[in-house]
Amino acid sequence: MGDLELWEQKLRDKGIRWTRQRRIIIEVLLASTRPLSAQDIFAKLEGDYPKLRLSTVYRNLNSFKDNKIVRALNLNGNEQKFELINGHHHHHLICIKCDDILPLDCPLKEFESKLKDDTGYTILDHRMKIYGLCPNCKNH
Amino acid sequence: MGDLELWEQKLRDKGIRWTRQRRIIIEVLLASTRPLSAQDIFAKLEGDYPKLRLSTVYRNLNSFKDNKIVRALNLNGNEQKFELINGHHHHHLICIKCDDILPLDCPLKEFESKLKDDTGYTILDHRMKIYGLCPNCKNH
DNA sequence: TTGTTTTTGCAAATCATTTGCATTTGGTAA
DNA sequence: TTACCAAATGCAAATGATTTGCAAAAACAA
Ligand SMILES: [Mn+2]
Ligand SMILES: [Mn+2]
Ligand SMILES: [Zn+2]
Ligand SMILES: [Zn+2]
Numbered sequence A, B: 001m002g003d004l005e006l007w008e009q010k011l012r013d014k015g016i017r018w019t020r021q022r023r024i025i026i027e028v029l030l031a032s033t034r035p036l037s038a039q040d041i042f043a044k045l046e047g048d049y050p051k052l053r054l055s056t057v058y059r060n061l062n063s064f065k066d067n068k069i070v071r072a073l074n075l076n077g078n079e080q081k082f083e084l085i086n087g088h089h090h091h092h093l094i095c096i097k098c099d100d101i102l103p104l105d106c107p108l109k110e111f112e113s114k115l116k117d118d119t120g121y122t123i124l125d126h127r128m129k130i131y132g133l134c135p136n137c138k139n140h
Numbered sequence C: 001t002t003g004t005t006t007t008t009g010c011a012a013a014t015c016a017t018t019t020g021c022a023t024t025t026g027g028t029a030a
Numbered sequence D: 001t002t003a004c005c006a007a008a009t010g011c012a013a014a015t016g017a018t019t020t021g022c023a024a025a026a027a028c029a030a
Helices: A003-013 A020-031 A038-045 A054-066 A109-119 B003-013 B020-031 B038-045 B054-066 B109-119
Strands: A070-073 A081-084 A090-095 A101-105 A122-133 B070-073 B081-084 B090-095 B101-105 B122-133
Touching (some): A003 A020, A020 A054, A020 A081, A038 A054, A038 A081, B020 B038, B020 B054, B020 B081
Parallel strands (some): A090 A122
Antiparallel strands (some): B070 B081
């Protein structure tokens, strides 16, 4: 069973209907090594699917987000980017010049448990991102 | 010398003119214990200064950001929030129910230096935020 | 005080994202 | 297979945050 069928099953298990537009959105996300904005996804698809609307992409990404199929990230300031949730919890290191993105293992496990004890908060989620210059970009 | 005069000097040192609207924006930020959106700041001022425009608030916050007077944060999804940069580098713990905000010491020093060695990146900046339920909110 | 430069007020534009509604579609039960 | 109904989509228009163009006003150096 291929990756796509795995995601189809995951959606069906959550009672989410398997539509053409959901399939192609997931195909695009699967094919990408980096988080994508709704616009990014739409741009890759509008040629082959002229009837597809950006609002449909947004609606589905939001539904995926509610159902923990994708995760939304704010890597820059302006627009959300989305990536499939594949079980490997991670963060991102971003080159501010060429926009290269590296996944990072999460260093916050112990910090969160200490935090819980110190503050009395129930910790639910977190975001972390690191900005820098990749080896290529730092030498102009 | 009061806090305000300190910030005035900081702006003047960077060659930023000290205008009435810059003063009142900084006064609002100084008086707040939490990061504020442009709208938040505008709302607190429009009564006393009917001519003040939201675009002026935005223009100044952006100029402050470029000059490292304020820092922009994306605590939720939609709007930017701003806080004065006072030298104490920190992050935020946010209650997703009542919106309470606690400052957090940064736990990423060693992580960043390891990261630099592992990836060859020059690390320039980072963001971290933790979401949870405060002691009050977790008991409904 | 004057002159130059920057900032502001104001209105309109832009950009990401959402929403209303009529129509189409996916899934299911007959 | 067919018929049915809830849910999803196409489409257009709305929304909300943020930006921009331009003439008038204000800051500040000389
Ligand atoms: Mn990732
Ligand atoms: Mn803070
Ligand atoms: Zn780079
Ligand atoms: Zn709370």
